[in-house]
Amino acid sequence: MISLKIDGENIKVPEGSTLLQAAEKAGVEIPVMCYDDRLDHFASCMVCMVKSRDSGQMLASCSVKAEEGMDIITGDEEVFEARKASLELLLSDHTGDCQAPCQLACPAHMNIPLMNRLLGEGKVDEALQVVQQDIPIPSILGRICHAPCEGACRRKTIDEPVSICLLKRYAGDIGNLQHVSAKTVNQQALKKAIGNKKVAVIGAGPAGLSAACYLQRAGYQCILYEKSDRAGGLLHLAEVMDDSYPEVLDREISQILDTGIELKTNMAVDKDLFEKLLGSSDAIVVATGEIENGIRSWNIESGKNGITIDKSTYQTSHPPVFAIGNVVRSVKSAVRSVGHGKEVAASVHQYLSGEAVKGYPKMFNSRFGKLREEEFGEYLKESHPGKRMEPVAGQGKGFDHTEMQEEAGRCLHCDCRDLHTCKLRIHADRYAANQRRYKGDAFKPVTKVFVHDAIIYEPQKCIKCGICVRLTALHKEKYGFTFIGRGFDVRIGIPFDESLEADLSETAKEVAMACPTGALALK
Ligand code: SF4
Numbered sequence: 001m002i003s004l005k006i007d008g009e010n011i012k013v014p015e016g017s018t019l020l021q022a023a024e025k026a027g028v029e030i031p032v033m034c035y036d037d038r039l040d041h042f043a044s045c046m047v048c049m050v051k052s053r054d055s056g057q058m059l060a061s062c063s064v065k066a067e068e069g070m071d072i073i074t075g076d077e078e079v080f081e082a083r084k085a086s087l088e089l090l091l092s093d094h095t096g097d098c099q100a101p102c103q104l105a106c107p108a109h110m111n112i113p114l115m116n117r118l119l120g121e122g123k124v125d126e127a128l129q130v131v132q133q134d135i136p137i138p139s140i141l142g143r144i145c146h147a148p149c150e151g152a153c154r155r156k157t158i159d160e161p162v163s164i165c166l167l168k169r170y171a172g173d174i175g176n177l178q179h180v181s182a183k184t185v186n187q188q189a190l191k192k193a194i195g196n197k198k199v200a201v202i203g204a205g206p207a208g209l210s211a212a213c214y215l216q217r218a219g220y221q222c223i224l225y226e227k228s229d230r231a232g233g234l235l236h237l238a239e240v241m242d243d244s245y246p247e248v249l250d251r252e253i254s255q256i257l258d259t260g261i262e263l264k265t266n267m268a269v270d271k272d273l274f275e276k277l278l279g280s281s282d283a284i285v286v287a288t289g290e291i292e293n294g295i296r297s298w299n300i301e302s303g304k305n306g307i308t309i310d311k312s313t314y315q316t317s318h319p320p321v322f323a324i325g326n327v328v329r330s331v332k333s334a335v336r337s338v339g340h341g342k343e344v345a346a347s348v349h350q351y352l353s354g355e356a357v358k359g360y361p362k363m364f365n366s367r368f369g370k371l372r373e374e375e376f377g378e379y380l381k382e383s384h385p386g387k388r389m390e391p392v393a394g395q396g397k398g399f400d401h402t403e404m405q406e407e408a409g410r411c412l413h414c415d416c417r418d419l420h421t422c423k424l425r426i427h428a429d430r431y432a433a434n435q436r437r438y439k440g441d442a443f444k445p446v447t448k449v450f451v452h453d454a455i456i457y458e459p460q461k462c463i464k465c466g467i468c469v470r471l472t473a474l475h476k477e478k479y480g481f482t483f484i485g486r487g488f489d490v491r492i493g494i495p496f497d498e499s500l501e502a503d504l505s506e507t508a509k510e511v512a513m514a515c516p517t518g519a520l521a522l523k
């Protein structure tokens with residue numbers, strides 16, 4: 001056995017163990033990218049760095065063997081910076097979107113590509129379920145949203161943006177919400193977990209409705225205070241070329257209230273009532289739509305543009321009080337107000353759970369610039385050709401089923417297939433890596449290789465770790481993956497010949513799962 005120290009702790013490991021294995025024994029997790037414990041190893045990613053306390057030397061823990069008397073540091077600032085630099089080098093030669101540009105542009109972060117794929121397959125209830133996770137009023141917004149997502153849509157570069165707004169409207173109009181609620185919300189269980197905590201939401205416009213909806217769904221008891229005689233606020237004043245709008249408005253507002261929210265209309269909140277609410281509620285969300293003189297007497301800091309908040313959390317100078325929508329700045333956009341409502345629900349939940357209030361969680365996203373002409377064909381491999389559909393029923397009307405499926409099929413699947421499991425994304429997020437730090441000007445066009453029934457290969461996301469090569473070799477696949485070329489230009493060669501599919505099929509799935517990035521992914 002070998003004795004060494006990991007972060008000051010004495011441990012013993014069998015001879016031949018690596019520093020990574022020694023750290024694991026000491027209960028210390030070290031990030032890895034190119035390491036797979038089933039395979040022979042050669043260090044290439046340099047994400048697993050640790051430091052010798054004696055020499056100050058940085059060591060790749062996955063391949064350096066533990067030696068008697070070593071004293072290893074796994075987590076100081078220098079180690080953090082070394083890992084971060086390794087990730088930034090990998091990212092400098094990496095092209096891909098983690099989340100699709102449309103989702104990043106949507107103020108409510110709606111998972112648009114997933115909605116599109118489900119609609120394209122005719123799964124309307126499932127699509128509505130995806131929409132409802134981020135937007136509680138899809139039919140309303142499907143008629144009045146200014147669609148910042150469409151402004152960012154990659155398809156726009158090829159011909160015209162995907163008609164995201166009308167697709168969302170279709171999901172809202174045709175999808176079955178009962179189906180959604182039953183699947184996503186178990187109020188009893190949530191209430192048990194949270195206790196009977198109360199949140200007062202002041203103002204029942206789009207921001208207040210959205211905040212109340214997501215807090216109520218999370219298990220809190222929300223009471224909405226509205227100074228007029230009905231919920232909806234500015235949504236009632238939208239100019240819409242569609243006679244069905246008033247009915248849609250009533251339906252979606254009722255659906256939100258039906259989650260169990262208590263609505264108190266004709267209740268203007270003055271200083272006295274505000275102070276009472278502070279005593280009777282666990283948190284307050286102010287969504288009054290405008291800052292009136294009355295609010296200035298509530299003892300919450302405000303400036304000329306509205307109530308002062310921490311921009312990441314919406315928390316005001318008085319911790320149990322949060323503020324969203326037009327009362328913090330002139331938002332003048334229903335979808336932005338809805339986005340505020342959804343985000344503040346995360347902050348209020350953190351506050352009421354006794355966690356640090358950090359706001360809505362945001363993860364690292366790899367992004368690349370505009371699509372170039374030579375890349376159009378690659379992206380179109382997965383989507384319907386042709387321009388954006390216009391509803392035959394006329395402007396202001398929605399799609400019929402065939403139009404909806406045709407339009408949803410135009411989506412290019414810009415989001416990465418491995419965005420929830422990709423180690424490059426997870427580590428880049430943890431180490432706050434900057435994708436542009438070492439980025440050169442060299443342009444490597446995106447390619448998408450449909451190599452096999454089950455998997456897709458995107459070489460520009462490959463970190464050349466060789467796991468796929470060694471795994472196919474391990475399984476003695478006759479025609480596996482190979483390395484082609486040398487040095488910086490090395491790439492992974494894939495057997496393209498269709499007749500080889502059968503040989504690879506056994507290992508294909510396993511290789512895609514073992515690939516640390518989205519370079520090889522299951523279709
Ligand atoms: S491979 Fe990873 S880092 Fe790259 S786009 Fe996909 S999820 Fe993002």
Ligand code: SF4
Binds near residue numbers: 101116153154164
């Ligand atoms: S093509 Fe689809 S995934 Fe890509 S940005 Fe447009 S809607 Fe989003």
Ligand code: SF4
Binds near residue numbers: 462463492514515520
């Ligand atoms: S494609 Fe192969 S070499 Fe490239 S990242 Fe995936 S497993 Fe590693």
Ligand code: FES
Binds near residue numbers: 035
């Ligand atoms: S060099 Fe150690 S995991 Fe990649």
